[in-house]
Amino acid sequence: MKVIEKTTLIGKRIAKLDAPEKASGKTRYVHDLDLPGQLYGRILRSPRVHARIRRIDVAKARALPGVHAVLTAADVPYQRPLGVGKDQLPLKGDKVRSRRDEIAAVAAETEEIAAAALALIEVDYEDLPPLTDPAEALKPGAPVIHDEKTAAPAPHESLKPGEPGDAEAHRHNVAMTFDYAQGDVAVGEAESDVIVDDWFRLHYVTHCCLGVSGIIAEFDSSGNLTLHSNTQVPFLHKREFAEILGMDPGRIRIIQPPIGGGFGSKLDIYPFEPICVFLAKATGRPVKLVFSREEEFVASPTRQPVLLRLRSGAKKDGTLTFRTCETLHDNGAYTSWGATTPFVMMQTISSLYRVPHCKYHTTAVYTNNPYAGSFRGYGNLQATFAVEQQMDKLAAALGLDPLEMRLRNAQDPGETTQQGMHFKTCGLKECLTTAAAASHWREQHLAAIAAQKTPGRFKRGVGMASMLHVGGGAKIYPSDGCGTILKLDDFAHITLMTGASEIGQGSETVLAQLVCEELGIPLDAVTVVNNDTDITPWDVGVHASRTTFIGGNSALGAARKAKVKILAAAAKVTGVPEAELELRSGHIVHAASGEAIMSLAKLLRSLHFSDKAELVMTTHYYEPPSQHQDKAFKGDVSAAYAWATQVVEVEVDTETGIVKLVKVTGAHDVGRVLNRLGIEGQIEGGIVMGQGYAITEELIVQDGVVRNPGFRDYKLVTAPEIPEMDIHFIETMDGEGPQGAKGVGEAPAICIAAATANAIANATGVRIYELPFTPEKVYRALHAASAAVEPT
Amino acid sequence: MAVEDYWAPTSLPAALEHLRGGDVTILASGTDLMPQSHAGRVTFKRGLLNIRRVPELSGVTSDADGVRIGALCTITELMRDPLVRAHFGILADAGDHFASDQLRNAATIGGNVCNASPAGDMLPPLLVLDAEAELCSKPDGRVETRRVPLAEFFVGPGKTVRAADELLCAIRLPLPPPGFVGRFFKFGVRPALDISAIAIGLGGVRSGNVLTRARVAFGAVAPVPMRAPRTEAALEGTALDAAAIARIAAVARDEVRPIDDVRASAWYRRELVYNMTRRMLDDVTQA
């Protein structure tokens, strides 16, 4: 008898299942798809920042040969408001509130004809005073951006906390507010030996997915709509499209071709998507609408710019006493997910460290700027930037090492914070000590302080920052679940149908791995189907670092059900008790000896063709054991929480202000490593995205106009600029996680800006409260500091 | 306006013949023309003349006058060329900071010169090297050639003295005198793929800590890539001690005429000119 050793896939370096096709250029993204009879859609956008539309004349555009449809708001009276705030129509008819606003759309036989038709559309505008500073927008008497006569727009149906859509608030340009409190700040202040109080200014950045936005819409002869869409939330979109279009959601099918990058950008519905459907409806032809790179910069969402004031206090021994935080979020002209990021920010304010007394207030303000969406990290980069700089400032004021300061206030496993977050596992202290030891923290930190005053062009320094983020989903919608259908065929090949979408992060591979591990089947015997709402079961979407955790638990649940069926059948067929059987390498084996008894394929066939004919198919729906927060934002919003500490080493060129990221040492509590290759890739990519946020990237918006809508002046990090990386995994084996794993997608991007700020301060003695750390900004700060100390 | 005619001639006289009417867009590698036409910054003229197949515009050769670099020479070819490496090191240095490998492989020296961007990477070193533009035309059936010192070639952003019926055929460089040292600096946060916020070229014949026949040129600090005569005068024959270097750098800072834009403020550009000129002169004296 053949003996089959027990092997495991968990923790191995597993190549992504979709990588061979992608590496050979065969993958067909939405840009690469063409349907027979397809027309090309293009959108006319407002060249004005804030204006009333007096007249639109499309006669010349309609007359252009090759043009099949030209639509304005007047042509689609059935359109309904869209997005998180339900505060915009896809096509604007009365007024434009930002420069990207959609005025008209064309479907034509070629992209060139569509572009030529746009140029023939005449629009008369009456300019209105622009509001591009959120502080100005709040002043009494400021022009009102949303002066719709209608009642309050309906809030997003699925959104639980922080309900937007208050018409009274809109009259003051307030899009959304959040308030949270714990303890009594006055008590905390009284107990404080030291208090720090600072303003932080966070800038606009944008996702820069290499694949630009695009969609193809097609109606069949029965009026069923098929969308080939880049969305990260296909099932929510079905429902939302149905609302906007006044359609039965059952008649909408969303197919997701592979996506050229997501990072949160495709979490909301955007005007171009229903507009493409309008064009398909008007022409009776499939319509493809793909952005140019410039359009992508102008008309896709941004990370939300924030002006943030933080006050923190501590006792002499370093114990934190209180924290107050106020923010002004520049919402832009419409409300997308950006306005809800305070929901995540408050978790960092209240619970990254133990703070007995907290008060938190945020206001998202309408302006005529680009509007902010969701972006990897979801407000946490901004909150961490402020909190972790003040940890260093408090430590300095108290004469403590920043590491010591953090360790004194760090959370422990098992704690439930005052906000109600329950940390079943928590590796924060281990993250802190691991990253510190690996980076030689104490020596480097002290050496840099000693060298601050010595002459020399280049200054080196280290800075640390830690983070807390959801790692087990986030209960924002009524359900945070995911469904799986598992089908085994006669040849022991598995089809894994999951609601969880792959967006390049490698979830498809991890889900396959988890199922194979459970069923003892090789990876090449799995096909993952994850891109078609007509086939796959419901899922709430790719966001909140949830897919490995939620989709993984769901897949595991389905696999376990299949395993029970298989082993029961195997026991019957072989006469060996179930408890003595195992599945290994596509075989039924004796658990003790590893001796193969029969192949799984043979067992499945015999099941299929026996009297009680049965195919092994299972379904599972996983809903994490977390809760919705109450109205006061108290409650345990995630089934698990991820932790990390990153130590950043910088070199500052004092003659140019250039900050070079030399090395990043990271320690990440990931629960457990499932696919080592994949998780390293997530962390490395996150670090470099954080580097861009900290140093190189800025969407320059002046008077409502994006001034750098291209890669020439919007600087993504390039290969020669990346730091050395030393990444450590802290495996806390979360009891709720699939094989102990927690979500990690967003975590690695969160700390870099904060740690870089601390490292620059360590290197130069100068602290900068505003991102990004461009050479000019750093140079100015150094210059101002040296001018200030020079005797006059 | 739509292009009505397209030619890809295979000899210089044929190319010049097409240029005679003047209403022609010249295409070399297209690396500037393609994005500029897409963005609407350049509109095509009636004729599109692809000069890439004109053999007279290729290659690096030397003669009694010095070195002739064909206008179609790509940045990669320049960086690898033995004559360039032997005599014009700062040109190869500038090439190393030029865009990216893909762009260096395609972009031509002639295109970089004719595009006349104030931030053109190759232009400060060419100015330092006393380059001349070799312009050809065929007004009445005969090929005529004139040479224009590069320092007089640029008249504004994207504007040069090249007439509509002229073609830039080559860049002419005299061999540098014995003892010549040159330095190139481009400010950027990355090695390449960056539009310079400032660029500096400087050179001269070094003897001890003195430079004679001094040349200083700046990019991205004026409407055109500029020679800096006041800085050159301050540098010429001066013993380069720390005080003198600081003084010369201050002259440079006052001589440049930068503007504020999305890449940098004028103030910061002046600071960089000061700091980096100082740094480069330090470096020259320590070489």
Add this chain to the structure above:
Amino acid sequence: MSLKREIGFVLNGVRTRATVPVEMSALSMLRDVVGLTGTKYACGEGECGACTIIVDGVSACACLMFAVDCDERTLTTIEGLARDPLGEKLEQAFVDCGAVQCGFCTPGMVMQAKHWLEAHPHPTRDDICRGIEGNLCRCTGYVKIVDAIEQTARSGPGRT
């Protein structure tokens, strides 16, 4: 209507003819006229490298090249690497090293790596970073891409 020209070139080893508007880019020609979609549009101005192809033995951005200028030249796209020993090795290394996430930059990255390795057969990691400085990747942080190119270089030329 745009002026068009018929041109002939060798594409991935096959003699090919195409009729193209004279203002068209080589990228549009490859994707929309010839129908090879492995070469990607991501910026259209030579700033990202997603459209990198090899023209007469050197890498170039297809988005910056005029299609008419492909006349009488030899082009290789990602689809042409299927039968190229170095190309195959690179693609496999990208898979094995985890250099692919969303995959959108990957074809251009592989093409640039192929050209760069042919010109620099024994690169250091820093050399490799310089070699791909014109190729943007938003997902991976480049580490595993550099790993893949380094692994390919180490495995020596020619061997498959």
